[in-house]
Amino acid sequence: MASLVFLTLLIIVAIAAPLVVDIFGAPGPNVEDQNALNSTFATATGPSSVHIFGVDGLGRDVFSRVIYGARVSLVVAFVATFFATILGVIAGLVAGYFRGWTDTIISRAVDVLLAIPYLMLAIGLAAACTFSTGSSGTSAGCFGGHIDLQTPILVIIGGLLVVAGVAWASMRHLDEWATGATGVGAILLMLGLVSIPVPSVKPGIGVVIFVIAVTSWTYIARIVRGQVLSLREKEFVESARASGAGHSRIIFREILPNLTAPIIVYASILVPQVILYEAALSYLGVGVVDQPSWGQMISDATGDFSTYWWYMLFPGLALLFTVLAFNLVGDAMQDALNPRAKKT
């Protein structure tokens, strides 16, 4: 209950960050107050009446940066979790329902992804997507960003495949061909979009969300696939099939509703993981760069922690309590929605 209250407050604070900062009389998160720095050494100074959490090495108010940092954490947490869940659920549904080679491909892909240390993969992806120097010199975007001709081709072919797949599924059946075309099309589309050069892909929150979603959907996919494998043999599915229901009806109307509880539970467990994930990426310097984030603040503070405890402590506490609250809420969700999974 306390966690729910905390999270509600946090969300309100994040949405109303400028207001909250104003109420406390703190300057904005990027204001470098030179007067707040040590006058001789230009070093950070601790909590004072003007800067209640102190300032960092550039004279930026730690309180205001912690408040604004909540925005980054929450946006990344919800958006990345949402995409990871969608990806995972679709992959799991398709693999579990169609079995056969569809299942083999998806399951092996999941195995491969799980075998790659996810943080390394994320660092590589984030680094590639934020900046690279191709033959042409300036370029930014995944895969070097200089795929000038490929970009429109990928986008067009990918888009056509998706449209064809969806059309096939709605007019005929949701079968291997429809899902295959949609899946391949979606991948091509994604490749095309992320390879658009310079201005479209910049380091920052978008890349972080992409990276986290791409590396986090696998667990959900496995869980969903396992559930679907058993569900598809259940009598109600048999009877639906016997009465002539198509694949899409069976998947979305018969199987998916039975998966709501585990999906919600696992999504709520994923949220705190994603928050830590974002913090880790930002800490390592491949995360959010253009706005304050807790991981980035902790990273800035590591060199001088023994002297300037305040600009690690406050973002650290914010991160700790947020993750803890999400974990407790996730636990509660599990108890409520999935009583059978309760620890014995």
Place this chain on the structure above:
Amino acid sequence: MRLTRLRLLLPALLVAALAVALSSCGGGGDNTTGGEESAGIPSEFKAPTAAPDNAAEGGTLTVLNEGDIDYMDPGAAYYQVTYELTLATQRSLMGWPPDATQPEPDLADGQPQVSDDGKTITFKIRSGVKYSPPVDREVKSQDVKYAIERSLLSGVPNGYTRAYLADIEGFAQAEQQLKQDKTTAPEISGIETPDDQTLVINLTRSSSVPVIQALSLPVSAPVPEEYAKQYDAESPSTYGQYVTFTGPYMVQNDCDIKVDTADHTAEAQNSDCSGKLTGYKPGKEIELVRNPNWDGEATGDYRPAYLDAVTVQEGFADPTSASQKILTGDSQVSGDFPPSKTIVQEVATGNKYTPDQMVAVPSGGNRYIALNVTKPPFDDIDVRKAVIANSDRTALRNTRGGELFGPVATHFIPPLIPGFEEAGGIQGPDLDFVKNPDGDPAVAKKYMEKAGFKSGKCEGSDCDVTMVGDDAPPGFDTATVFKNQLEELGFSVDFQPVSHDIMYTKFCSVPAQEPNVCPNVGWIKDFNDPQSILQVPFSGDSINPSNNSNWPQLDDPAINKAISSAVTITDEKQRAEAWAKIDDQVTALAPAVPWVWDNDVLVRSEDVNGVANLFNGEWDLAYTSVSK
């Protein structure tokens, strides 16, 4: 020379120390007309420039470095951190004792004779100076001639001979000759060696001042032709792996030099050796030992050379922990990195360490933010002036540290370089847009209005500017702060952080790829003359399609003309005034935001009697000693 991450500039402290150096150095001439009061280096952080009377002989000193030297070959060496070694291992024609403000004779036996027309320079070479094993022979004037000639080879990537020695007669023909034969050092006819002890340099115009200054750099360290020729025939030259030394120290080689720690002499253990350096492991370690063939007293060397050996350890990526290791350890000094501002505070306040473990030396360098004048919006001088006026340059300086790291710059010639005072000193020229170091929004608004932006803020598509800067502090912080300052004026900034090397080699030094703003550039003197501050960074003639160091791409006919005539002035006072005037002209065109004249901040272990070299802004290894 371009500021590299290997040597970060920190100017303010040093200025006071230099003033002291000036009074003790008679021969160099009065090239500094003040600055000590403005430099603001507190007396407790002034660098000692002489060893204490009780300095002990012997011991091994460890130098901690973040990166590696650039080239072991003295013909190509250019980084400050490399000079730290060459000053102790090579005797160039002119040299820099720790307190010198002008070059003093080293291999040369006395100041050079300059003819009345300023076009002929005659050096006498000391007799008895010998090469380290395995060369072992005496140095002749021909060796200096060869050293200069070989620096033109493409296999010996020298960074400054073409800038400062091109007025030697026959230089152009030598360049032509090089086109036919790329692997033989070309003859420069203007360098004559009437006998083994005499070197005459004939110039096409009276540019003796920069030529003599340039001959104090490692390029004039003698190289024995008969020994080096085989290595120079390869491209790149492999002489860097077989360097022979004339200074008190040498890099350990396969002659297996053994130092006797009792009587502080050295001897080669292996007489059947090629001279291949075994003590240099790039990126890891450089091992210096005493040079068995060096006899300082007999050959008039000013270096006391207390230490028996020096080990340079490389790869300390975190300056904070490396500084802590030095401060709490024994017999260690910092090399190419400054301590973080936190460490500086801890040392200065004496809470954890002794304040005298840290010194600051004016580097003779500046840091500025280059505004690309070739494209909108910064092709408009009023927009540039507004940007400078709006910039809180104290905030930019504070990203590196407080006053100890240098005064906020108001123009380009740094303190202690001739012309600094003439160009306005610390206060700077009388220009409203550089006057207030904390920024002046009212002046900024005035210039924005003048540029046609009625609201005082930039509006329109030209206000989207690109910026490529460092991805690691403190450069990243500087870029971040400046980005905010630009945004205050209505610009929308696309900031791409990259590594410092990439920033130069792919973007800021390649005019075709150059963004609107290069926030992390800077320049350090090549020698104590304003020409070495202004010529390469601001002359239109020096713009190159790659490896360009005129980052604003300023190409102003009046400035170009003034530079080419100021080069040939030999009178010290007139020279300082002429270059100060060029500095004024450059500053008035607002091509860049000057924000610091930095000091090099150095730290040492408690038991090290550190002596800093004011020319190079590093510890002087030939003067530093370790107390027993």
